[in-house]
Amino acid sequence: MTSESWLEQALSQALTRPLTHLVNLEQPLDLQSYVQAGGYIGATKALTQLTPKEVLDIVSDSGLKGRGGAGFPTGMKWGCIPALQDESRQAPPSYLICNGDEMEPGTFKDRYLLEGVPHQLIEAMIIASYTINADKAFLFLRGEYHLAATRLQQAIDQAYENNWLGENIQGTNYQLDLYLHTSAGRYICGEETALINALEGKRAIPRAKPPFPQVSGLFGKPTVVNNVETLSNLPHILKHGSQWFKDLSPNSDPGTKLYAACGQVKNPGVWELPMGVTIRELLYDYAGGMKDDVKLKGLLPGGASTDFLVEQHLDTPMDFDSIGKAGSRLGTGGLIVLGDKHCPVAMVLNLLRFFAQESCGWCTPCRDGTPWAVEILTRIEQGKGSLSDMTQLEDLCDFMWLGKTHCALAPGAVEPLKSAMRYFKDDFEQHIEQGCCPYQSNSNEQAQKEEQIESEHLVREGTNQEGLNLEGINQERDSDE
Amino acid sequence: MNNNNTEIIPSMMITDEEIDFRQYLSSEELSVIEHEVSIMETREAAGIEALKVVQKHRGWISDNSLIAIAQCLQISSAQLEGVATFYNLIYRQKVGHYVIHLCDSISCHLTGYDEILKVIQTYLGIGYGQTTPDGEFTLLSNVCLGSCDKSPAMMINGQHYHSLTNESVVSILNGLSQNAGENV
Incomplete structure (x- = not known):
């Protein structure tokens, strides 16, 4: 496709797929092309025609809710910034932080925006920073997103060269410096107060709230932390108005949403759809339904830290309220789909291992509770569990629940665990009664596969097959480089 | 394996005085660290960037590297160790190519x-x-x-x-x- 026809097609979807219509994963638009495609109009409008309070009012009126998982209204979050409550603008400058630490297992929507249309995020950060009276903004990106880091830094450099960052932006009195910070790999950094500690160079442990970051955040200054997708809506809300944004969705949660599906589906991917598409539509119309020979067992609707839903919930709209009423959370809007040939206990064990590894260790219910759950689940999965283990898991779910922990990590681990024990109770009990994993009745097949791997001489030249090399790295630990 | 573990102890007994970060860190490493410091309100906030740039050049973070970076950032090596070991992508042991x-x-x-x-x-x-x-x-x-x-x-x-x-x-x-x- 030529670039002209690509652009033409993209622009035809500007009003229905605002977040992704300009996404180009092969080669994202540079600043000039992004401007030609209608970019930076929202930022121009904010900086030249509106006061910060007026921008806040538009965003509040749009009803935009945070897309990072919690669904908190963005306007309300910003409204707590002292500068927005003090018309004289005598309040201290704030910080804006874009949370691009996308590490929730089963979530890859932000990568799409970060790699595919970096200028949209920079424009969005300019609008948000202007509104909350920030003269410095940080883009906190997870360490593994190397391609996104390269493209974002290029876009930031272009924005500086073209006076969209730096002093007197586009001839106004507004000044903003934007820095890319790449992290070094830890899930808890996505929690906003842990993220602030990470940026300050401290061990990334969540802070007690209050004070909330809007009052005392990065380096003790008022700080707003917003998710990539949340921010990316801003240029379009400014450009087309809050009513247009509300009209995008047929129900009470406005806007579009980046939905995704992964796991045992035919066509995993990410799609921008009006908020409130049903799970069934997402699973069958977009993700192509289940993989061959597999029936739906259950799914997590919004990442690893959401409750399982099952067949009976397929017609639930994927919006914050409806998914909440069905007993789960919209989270990040990414389905993780489990088929009926795969062991649900093994799946929950995988999830809990993740949470146990990524627990920051600060509070006891999480630090001790998550590995304890892993230990019990491992026992059950191996066929060595007892029925009292089920009671103990129930107790753990209670010990790790909201209000008993320092942050939402452990409650996030409880959600898939507790719901799995509810919907897949038979499976847990079969493991215990049969003394083995009933899904591995084809274990002969598994053993054959493993033998095949070993017998096919898929061994690197010079590799000692007698045993694993247990020394390797440690020996040279103290040799100076 | 046990032998390897015991080797950790003598290395951590290196005192900060034995290393001068100005000589230990390369000028390129120092310039990246100082640039990050200039962005942040505190020197310690450059910690991750400092660990990453030294690891980029040397492959991993040895005890001596940790001490040198801590000196440069004017924090204790124990504090920086708490940060370094927190992250999956900072290698505190020698790794392969x-x-x-x-x-x-x-x-x-x-x-x-x-x-x-x-x-x-x-x-x-x-x-x-x-x-x-x-x-x-x-x-x-x-x-x-x-x-x-x-x-x-x-x-x-x-x-x-x-x-x-x-x-x-x-x-x-x-x-x-x-x-x-x-x-x-």
Whole structure:
């Protein structure tokens, strides 16, 4: 496709797929092309025609809710910034932080925006920073997103060269410096107060709230932390108005949403759809339904830290309220789909291992509770569990629940665990009664596969097959480089 | 293994006075660290960037590197150790030329992770946390790499590999092995 026809097609979807219509994963638009495609109009409008309070009012009126998982209204979050409550603008400058630490297992929507249309995020950060009276903004990106880091830094450099960052932006009195910070790999950094500690160079442990970051955040200054997708809506809300944004969705949660599906589906991917598409539509119309020979067992609707839903919930709209009423959370809007040939206990064990590894260790219910759950689940999965283990898991779910922990990590681990024990109770009990994993009745097949791997001489030249090399790295630990 | 553990103790007895960070760190490393410091309100806030730039040049963070960075940032090495060991991508032990981070999270788990791990372990003869005797490959796990639509996935030295099969993973490692041979 030529670039002209690509652009033409993209622009035809500007009003229905605002977040992704300009996404180009092969080669994202540079600043000039992004401007030609209608970019930076929202930022121009904010900086030249509106006061910060007026921008806040538009965003509040749009009803935009945070897309990072919690669904908190963005306007309300910003409204707590002292500068927005003090018309004289005598309040201290704030910080804006874009949370691009996308590490929730089963979530890859932000990568799409970060790699595919970096200028949209920079424009969005300019609008948000202007509104909350920030003269410095940080883009906190997870360490593994190397391609996104390269493209974002290029876009930031272009924005500086073209006076969209730096002093007197586009001839106004507004000044903003934007820095890319790449992290070094830890899930808890996505929690906003842990993220602030990470940026300050401290061990990334969540802070007690209050004070909330809007009052005392990065380096003790008022700080707003917003998710990539949340921010990316801003240029379009400014450009087309809050009513247009509300009209995008047929129900009470406005806007579009980046939905995704992964796991045992035919066509995993990410799609921008009006908020409130049903799970069934997402699973069958977009993700192509289940993989061959597999029936739906259950799914997590919004990442690893959401409750399982099952067949009976397929017609639930994927919006914050409806998914909440069905007993789960919209989270990040990414389905993780489990088929009926795969062991649900093994799946929950995988999830809990993740949470146990990524627990920051600060509070006891999480630090001790998550590995304890892993230990019990491992026992059950191996066929060595007892029925009292089920009671103990129930107790753990209670010990790790909201209000008993320092942050939402452990409650996030409880959600898939507790719901799995509810919907897949038979499976847990079969493991215990049969003394083995009933899904591995084809274990002969598994053993054959493993033998095949070993017998096919898929061994690197010079590799000692007698045993694993247990020394390797440690020996040279103290040799100076 | 036990011998290796005991070696940690004498190295941590190196006192800060024995290292002068101005001589230990290269001018390029120092300039990246000072640039980061100029952005932040405190020197300690440059910690991650400092660890990353030193690791980029030296492959890993040795005890001496840790002490030098801590000096440069005017914080205790114990505090920086608390930060360094918190992160999965900061290596506090020597690693191989290629560091394989195999994603072990849920989407990969549902789409064939177990077999891919087995293939890699068989091919290289090492398990998680280990390095091949020739120092070429280290195998580590990684939490969700964000490639769930193209799972199973792995990352090697910043390069991401998707939709892995038993065959493709061997061919990738084989290709890197040959590169390594040519470099010698």
